[in-house]
Amino acid sequence: MKENRIAIIGGGASGIVAALIASKKNNCEILLFEKNHILGRKILSTGAGKCNLSNQDISPDNYNSGAQTFLKKVFLKAKPKEILNFLKDTGLWLKSEHDGRIFPRCMNAQEVVDALLLGLQKPNIKIRKLTEVLEIIKIKNGFTVKTQAVKPKWDKTSFKPKIESFDCEKLILACGGKSYPHIGGGDHGYKLAHSLGLELSNLSCSIVPLIVKEKWPIDLSGIRCDVLLSAYSKNETPMSNKRGSGSESSETKALGDKKIAETSGEILFTDYGISGPATLNASRNIVQSLKKGKVECQINFLPELSKKEMETLLTNRLKKMAVLNEKKADSFLKGIFEDKISRIIANKAGIKKETFLSRVKSDFIEKLIPAITAFNFEISSAKSFENAMATAGGVELSQINPETFEVKAHKGLYITGELLDIDGDSGGYNLHFAFTSGFLAGTNAGKNPARRRDR
Numbered sequence: 538m539k540e541n542r543i544a545i546i547g548g549g550a551s552g553i554v555a556a557l558i559a560s561k562k563n564n565c566e567i568l569l570f571e572k573n574h575i576l577g578r579k580i581l582s583t584g585a586g587k588c589n590l591s592n593q594d595i596s597p598d599n600y601n602s603g604a605q606t607f608l609k610k611v612f613l614k615a616k617p618k619e620i621l622n623f624l625k626d627t628g629l630w631l632k633s634e635h636d637g638r639i640f641p642r643c644m645n646a647q648e649v650v651d652a653l654l655l656g657l658q659k660p661n662i663k664i665r666k667l668t669e670v671l672e673i674i675k676i677k678n679g680f681t682v683k684t685q686a687v688k689p690k691w692d693k694t695s696f697k698p699k700i701e702s703f704d705c706e707k708l709i710l711a712c713g714g715k716s717y718p719h720i721g722g723g724d725h726g727y728k729l730a731h732s733l734g735l736e737l738s739n740l741s742c743s744i745v746p747l748i749v750k751e752k753w754p755i756d757l758s759g760i761r762c763d764v765l766l767s768a769y770s771k772n773e774t775p776m777s778n779k780r781g782s783g784s785e786s787s788e789t790k791a792l793g794d795k796k797i798a799e800t801s802g803e804i805l806f807t808d809y810g811i812s813g814p815a816t817l818n819a820s821r822n823i824v825q826s827l828k829k830g831k832v833e834c835q836i837n838f839l840p841e842l843s844k845k846e847m848e849t850l851l852t853n854r855l856k857k858m859a860v861l862n863e864k865k866a867d868s869f870l871k872g873i874f875e876d877k878i879s880r881i882i883a884n885k886a887g888i889k890k891e892t893f894l895s896r897v898k899s900d901f902i903e904k905l906i907p908a909i910t911a912f913n914f915e916i917s918s919a920k921s922f923e924n925a926m927a928t929a930g931g932v933e934l935s936q937i938n939p940e941t942f943e944v945k946a947h948k949g950l951y952i953t954g955e956l957l958d959i960d961g962d963s964g965g966y967n968l969h970f971a972f973t974s975g976f977l978a979g980t981n982a983g984k985n986p987a988r989r990r991d992r
C-alpha cells in the first residue's frame with residue numbers, strides 16, 4: 538500500500554478542488570483520475586458557458602429538504618465566504634448579478650477551469666486523463682483502484698485498453714451525478730459507492746425541463762416570458778419553505794390540489810413543454826410529485842398586478858379600444874404580451890378572435906382574467922437525465938461525516954459533490970456545494986494519514 542497517496546476519482550468541480558487543497562501537504566501524492574480527455578468538462582457547460590459558480594445567498598434552504606440538517610453543519614465548517622475567497626485566490630475575479638448569482642467577471646466558464654487547473658501543476662499531483670476507474674478494492678489500510686484506459690473519440694486506430702492498478706491510502710470519490718452523460722455524467726460513481734457497501738437513495742432528475750400534456754406549447758416554441766409558475770398535486774403536503782407561502786389561492790381550491798412549488802422568473806416555451814429558470818427551479822418538487830400522481834401547473838402571466846389593478850387596466854383598455862370599430866378581440870392583449878401568447882390566452886378564455894371589441898359580451902374581462910392569471914395545464918413527465926442539470930438522490934447522507942465528507946464506516950474514504958444525496962436549486966448552488974465538499978474532503982484527506990490514526 539502506497540502511504541500518503543490520495544487517489545481522487547473524477548476531475549470535475551469537487552475532485553479538482555479536493556486535489557488543490559489536499560496537495561498543499563507536500564508529503565501527499567495526489568493521483569487524479571478522469572475518464573474524459575479534459576478536466577472540468579461539466580464546469581465548461583455550466584451557466585450556459587458563463588459558469589454560475591455560487592450565490593450571495595447560500596443557505597441549506599436552497600437544497601433538497603432531506604439534506605438541510607447535514608448542510609447546516611457543512612456551511613458552518615466551510616462558510617460560503619471561505620469558498621469564495623478560495624476561488625478568488627486561484628486568480629478569479631467574481632461578480633454578482635442583481636439576483637444574487639455569482640459568475641466569473643469575464644462570464645466565461647473556460648477561465649474558471651483554467652484558473653483551477655493552473656493550481657494543479659505541482660510535482661505532487663499526477664493527473665491521469667482518459668482513465669476510467671472500474672473497481673475499488675478495500676485493502677488493509679487503504680484501497681486498490683483498478684483503471685482502464687479510455688479510447689479517445691477521435692482515435693480511429695485499433696485500441697487495446699490498458700488495465701492498471703494503483704494502491705492508495707485514501708480515496709476521494711468525486712464522480713458526479715447521472716446528468717448530461719455525453720459530457721461525463723453516468724452511474725459509475727454510484728456503482729463504485731455501492732460496491733463498497735454504501736446505501737443509495739433513488740435517483741431522479743432535478744433542474745430539468747418539463748413536458749406538457751397538451752400540445753399548445755408548440756405554438757409558443759422559443760418564446761420567453763416573465764411569469765409566476767405554480768404547481769399543484771393532490772398527493773402532496775403543501776410546500777412550506779421560503780420559496781412559497783404554503784397558502785392556497787382561490788384557484789388552488791378550485792383545482793382541489795396542494796401547492797407543491799412556486800417560482801417566479803423567466804419561462805421558456807418549447808415544442809414539448811416548458812423550460813427556463815422558473816421551470817427549472819420548480820422541477821425538483823414536480824418530478825418528485827409525478828412519481829405519486831398527476832401534477833398540474835398554473836402560469837400567472839401578469840404577476841406584478843393585483844386582480845383589482847388588472848380589472849381596472851383591462852376595463853379602461855376595452856373602453857378605449859372598443860371605440861375603434863374595426864379592432865377585433867384577438868388584438869386586445871397585443872402590446873401587453875407577445876402576439877402568440879396573447880392568442881393562446883384568448884383561446885384559453887374562449888374568446889372568438891373575429892369578434893369586434895365594440896361588440897364583446899359583458900363577461901369579456903371576467904373570462905380573460907383567469908386565462909391570464911391562472912393559465913392551467915398538466916405536466917405529463919420530465920425530460921431525462923440527458924437534459925437534467927442535476928441528479929436528485931445518491932449516497933445517503935447518514936453515512937457521511939458532514940465536517941470532513943469521510944465515510945463513517947470506511948476511514949480514509951471520502952465522497953463529494955453530486956454523487957451525494959444533495960441537489961440544489963438553480964442559481965449556483967450545485968457548484969458551490971461541489972466546491973465546498975471538495976474543499977472539506979481535500980482538507981481532511983491531506984491531514985493525518987488514516988493508517989496511523991486507525992492504530
Ligand SMILES: Cc1cc2nc3c(=O)[nH]c(=O)nc-3n(C[C@H](O)[C@H](O)[C@H](O)COP(=O)(O)OP(=O)(O)OC[C@H]3O[C@@H](n4cnc5c(N)ncnc54)[C@H](O)[C@@H]3O)c2cc1C
Binds near residue numbers: 578721956969
Ligand atoms: C448543462 C449543465 C449546466 C449546469 N449549470 C450549473 C450552474 O450554472 N451552476 C451550478 O451551480 N451548477 C450547474 N450545473 C451542475 C454542476 O455542474 C454539478 O453539480 C457539478 O459539476 C458537480 O460536481 P461534481 O464534482 O460532483 O461532478 P462533475 O463536475 O460532474 O465531475 C465528475 C467527473 O468525474 C468523472 N468520472 C465519473 N466517473 C468516473 C470514473 N469511473 N473514472 C474516472 N472519472 C470518472 C466525470 O467524467 C466527471 O468529469 C450544471 C450542470 C449541467 C449538466
